[in-house]
Amino acid sequence: MQSFVYHNPTKIIFGVGVLDRTGAEASVLGKRALLVTGGGSIRRSGVYGTIRASLEAAGVEVVDFSGVEPNPKLSHLRQGIELAKSSGAELIVAAGGGSVMDEAKAIAAGACMDSDFNDYLTGKASLSAALPVITVPTVAATGSEMNGVFVITNDETRVKNGMAHDLVRPMASIMDPATTATIPLDYTVLAAVDIVSHATEGTLTQTDSETPLQDGLADTVVRTVMDCIQRLMADPGDLAARTNMMWASTLAWNGLCPAGIGPWAKPCHMLGHPIGAMYNTLHGATLSIVTPAWMEHQAEIDPARIARWGRSIFGLTGGDDRTLALTTATALRGWYQNLGAPLTFAQAGIQSPDLGGLAERSMNIARSKGEDKGWSTATLRSVLERCV
Ligand code: NZQ
Ligand code: ZN
Numbered sequence: 001m002q003s004f005v006y007h008n009p010t011k012i013i014f015g016v017g018v019l020d021r022t023g024a025e026a027s028v029l030g031k032r033a034l035l036v037t038g039g040g041s042i043r044r045s046g047v048y049g050t051i052r053a054s055l056e057a058a059g060v061e062v063v064d065f066s067g068v069e070p071n072p073k074l075s076h077l078r079q080g081i082e083l084a085k086s087s088g089a090e091l092i093v094a095a096g097g098g099s100v101m102d103e104a105k106a107i108a109a110g111a112c113m114d115s116d117f118n119d120y121l122t123g124k125a126s127l128s129a130a131l132p133v134i135t136v137p138t139v140a141a142t143g144s145e146m147n148g149v150f151v152i153t154n155d156e157t158r159v160k161n162g163m164a165h166d167l168v169r170p171m172a173s174i175m176d177p178a179t180t181a182t183i184p185l186d187y188t189v190l191a192a193v194d195i196v197s198h199a200t201e202g203t204l205t206q207t208d209s210e211t212p213l214q215d216g217l218a219d220t221v222v223r224t225v226m227d228c229i230q231r232l233m234a235d236p237g238d239l240a241a242r243t244n245m246m247w248a249s250t251l252a253w254n255g256l257c258p259a260g261i262g263p264w265a266k267p268c269h270m271l272g273h274p275i276g277a278m279y280n281t282l283h284g285a286t287l288s289i290v291t292p293a294w295m296e297h298q299a300e301i302d303p304a305r306i307a308r309w310g311r312s313i314f315g316l317t318g319g320d321d322r323t324l325a326l327t328t329a330t331a332l333r334g335w336y337q338n339l340g341a342p343l344t345f346a347q348a349g350i351q352s353p354d355l356g357g358l359a360e361r362s363m364n365i366a367r368s369k370g371e372d373k374g375w376s377t378a379t380l381r382s383v384l385e386r387c388v
Helices: 019-027 041-045 047-057 074-087 098-110 117-121 177-182 185-198 201-205 212-234 239-252 267-279 283-299 304-314 321-339 355-369 377-385
Strands: 011-014 032-036 061-065 091-096 133-137 149-154 159-164 172-175
Touching: 011 019, 011 239, 019 047, 019 091, 019 133, 019 172, 032 047, 032 074, 032 098, 041 047, 041 091, 041 177, 047 061, 047 091, 061 074, 074 098, 074 117, 074 149, 091 098, 098 117, 098 133, 098 149, 117 149, 117 159, 149 267, 159 267, 159 355, 172 239, 177 239, 185 212, 185 239, 185 283, 185 321, 201 212, 201 267, 201 304, 212 239, 212 304, 212 321, 267 283, 267 355, 267 377, 283 304, 283 321, 283 377, 304 321, 355 377
Parallel strands: 011 172, 032 061, 032 091, 091 133, 133 172
Antiparallel strands: 149 159
16 A cells, blocks of 8 residues: 545535525625526425525525526636626535536635636636535435545536635535435436546556455445446436445545545546537546447556456456456446446447547546556557447
């Protein structure tokens, strides 16, 4: 195991019926909240009304900012920053999925900046302050409720990239698994794909092999999600499965699983984000397309970690590491296929993908994260060719 620092200050309030505690958490942070929401699902489900009532009962004035889209866009984010500034919001409350939480974090930081937020996204400005953020996640997928990550798409340049900053880590997250019961099954599937990816990219790309605890944590998250989604396929209203999946999504991406594994990379997210940016493809779908292809590519270079994962998750036995890694890619494709997640660009509705453009954008992400070792635009393109 390697040395590490793990510091995660987000307070979690978890359980069915906890939404009415939002106001109490918010009122210690400010008296006027920008309430950031998406396209209307939580208004229809009643979640919005409960949160708003809780905030107002605690003496927190609410300023509404709705309309965050999946793959949240810079143009909409800029409107939120303007509203946060002009309304004098003292805190940001995000109620929705990862897109809402991510845009809310960016608004929190942008509200304390003089320059345009794209200056930060392109490395020309840094963050020095942010309004406090509270999240109320209504999708179990991204883990945004307990990390400092936010992923924004510049809708002019069609560049999507994840940023991370401690300043925007939520102060508290109010997590009621019952809020996720209204998510359609096909989106719940893509959420499961995303969680599995979060709990997998570290363990598949690390080089230290003396990490039995971390391997076990990450693999348990994966097994839990695989079990939950199987149950939800049979009964989308299975609240116990929704509950376990929600906590698994948080643990998959809050830094706990990879603490101590040393350097690791996110090749599948690096390959997936440009697909989301160029074709507005849902995040989980980008991952089910690229992940088996990346595994097949990696099997020829360094198959040991994929082979370990395949043995642990799918019970694969026999063969050398390369063979096992290739079989793992096939087994993962089979899992996606059973769930109905797309395996190719065409299955995701992308008939003529611009593989060169996608590879270039992935290469730019790799460089910006210092994860470009072993990659070139040509090798990235060769992985994408496997997804056609
Ligand atoms: O906008 P509304 O009407 O709310 O509809 C949303 C949206 O259409 C709907 N939804 C949300 N809660 C619902 C619901 N429908 C019914 N019942 C509910 N309770 O779900 C749709 C998808 O919402 P979205 O927020 O986009 O989903 P998700 O949580 O999967 O977030 C995806 C975004 O997060 C980024 C992704 O790239 C993508 O932009 N990620 C963020 C990460 C992070 N912050 O750590 C890490 C991830 O790897 C990921 O990149
Ligand atoms: Zn993800």
